[in-house]
Amino acid sequence: MAKKGTISVTVGLTRNLGNYQSLRIDAGLTVDSEDVMSDEEWAAAWKRVESEVEGRLSELDGELSGGSSK
Numbered sequence: 710m711a712k713k714g715t716i717s718v719t720v721g722l723t724r725n726l727g728n729y730q731s732l733r734i735d736a737g738l739t740v741d742s743e744d745v746m747s748d749e750e751w752a753a754a755w756k757r758v759e760s761e762v763e764g765r766l767s768e769l770d771g772e773l774s775g776g777s778s779k
Contacts, residue, residue: 711744718754720762732769736761 719737726732738758742750 712746714742714745716740716742716745716750716754718751718758720755720758722762722766724766726773732773734762734765734769736765 717737717739719735721733721735724732724734736758738754740750740754744750
């Protein structure tokens with residue numbers, strides 16, 4: 710039997726930048742669900758959040774690479 714509720718996922722990643730510096734990225738998502746026991750709904754939520762973290766990390770890597778030549 711389906712159980713309505715919310716699904717909440719959070720992903721965090723810390724990247725060592727060297728010289729005692731690090732970069733931390735966190736992203737989270739809470740969505741209403743028709744079935745909180747559904748593996749497919751959980752997988753979709755995880756995929757969406759992981760995609761956001763990966764995309765933002767790529768953007769920041771580009772900014773940091775460009776900024777390191779200053």
